[in-house]
Amino acid sequence: MRLSNFCLALVIFTGCSSQQNVNRQPASVSQGIAYPANASWDMSQIRGSTYTSFLKTKLKPALDKLGDSKNGGGGGFKNIGSAAFKSQSVFLDSVTLAKYKGAKWNRSSKSYEGGLSDEQIESVYDSLKAIKPTSTVDSLSYYDRDDKTWPAKNDMALALKEARVNAAPFDLATLYALTGGFGVKVKLDENNFNYHVLYLTGKTNPHVQVMSGRSFASAPGRGVADATDPEYLKDLSKYLRATKDQKPFYRNLILSLADSDVSGWPLVSNLGQSVLSDFFTVYTAEAVRHLMVNLQQGNHPWEIDLAAVTFVSSVSAELGKVVTDGKLVEGDLGAWFAPSPNNVEGGPKRSGIGITRKDRKKFQFAIHKFEMTQEDGKELIQKIQSIIGARSKNDVIQGVFEYLSNEKTPESMGPRAEKIADLMAEFIELAREDANSIALNL
Secondary structure, three states: OOOOHHHHHHHHOOOOOOOOOOOOOOOOOOOOOOOOHHHEEEHHHHOOOOHHHHHHHHHHHHHHOOOOHHHOOOOOEEOOOOHHHHHHHHHEOHHHHHHHOOOEEEOOOOEEEOOOOHHHHHHHHHHHHHHOOEEOHHHHHOOOOOOOOHHHOOHHHHHHHHHOOOOOHHHHHHHHHHHHOOEEEEEEEOOEEEEEEOOOOOOOOHHHHOOOOEEEEEEOOEEEEOOOHHHHHHHHHHHHHHOOOOHHHHHHHHHHHHHOOOOOHHHOOHHHHHHHHHHHHHHHHHHHHHHOOOOOOOOOOHHHHHHHHHHHHHHHHHHOEEEEOOEEEEOOHHHHOEEOOOOOOOOOOOEEHHHHHHHHHHHHHHHHHHHOOOHHHHHHHHHHHHHHOOOOOOOHHHHHHHHOOOOOOOOOOOOHHHHHHHHHHHHHHHHHHOHHHHHOOO
């Protein structure tokens, strides 16, 4: 997941006091981390509506309730101390837990080392409860590089000082919110869960606040983990290389977005389910950010970028190539993620799948253009466009995902949801078979 700009400069706090056991085994994910009932949803209960309508009407308002009332939120939450951390941290993947306890990545051993002990973390969380009975997402996330007094305005920084513990406030705040249920939880099915914490409302400064928040997912055989865009693309590549019949994966992805229907996920391999779960983690995070600007086209449409790159990756992986600087070159799927060309020395280091949007769209145009010359491809495109309308008429992939993340799209697609899922799965499989011919258009 994309790091918040608020936390990037917090590296000045380096927590490392005791060795952390990173071989800890994840607990069963059958029930997930305990979250309040009004902040927990089961996808089976919202089936029949588009996922975007659920995010807009249910999930984002629940996140907003945890924010500062001055920023359009509900006023925050009562601090809970160490109890939730002690009982709920067992659900976290060992590497993720070590990371948020302040451990540092050792390139030689390829593991996180050091970090805070459980006792230190419990001391900090109990201090927070004592000195600040009520917090908000804003007060835990607060950071302003130009404000030298920011530690006095950050609740976790105050608690760290009180407990005499040296660590990164945002890392400890993320762990605190995740294990304490200060966010929202989505049960995708019996084996897959998403968690979303520390999102600002976006109601006072959306173009800055879109960088807030962290999201996590658990999947079969894996505890709750923080998947980054590069890790997602790496796992997607591994899955696509190992899977001959990719239509069930892509059909389930579309049906989950169009109808909130995940009933077919068990038909996908455990690795495929893990990729789907991580997809929905990132998609939810980016859609929440996009909702901060009312899903305006061209303003932070990162969930659309994620969905589109996931689809073109079927063809990209088949070729072993990506488009970079307008040219088709050898490369793995990780090349669809890039640092921002606007990064400057000493400033925030922004990056993402959206950075390669122009190149990815060129790839999408080539797919659309070639398939329009084929009788079966043209028929599929026309059937899809009869559902979504004429948007992005020269790029059916972009058109579908813009349609599924749009204020004007009906809250329920009815039978059209299964139809578009079937058509898109068939279309991307056809494009994968035609990969070499498509490459000639690039």
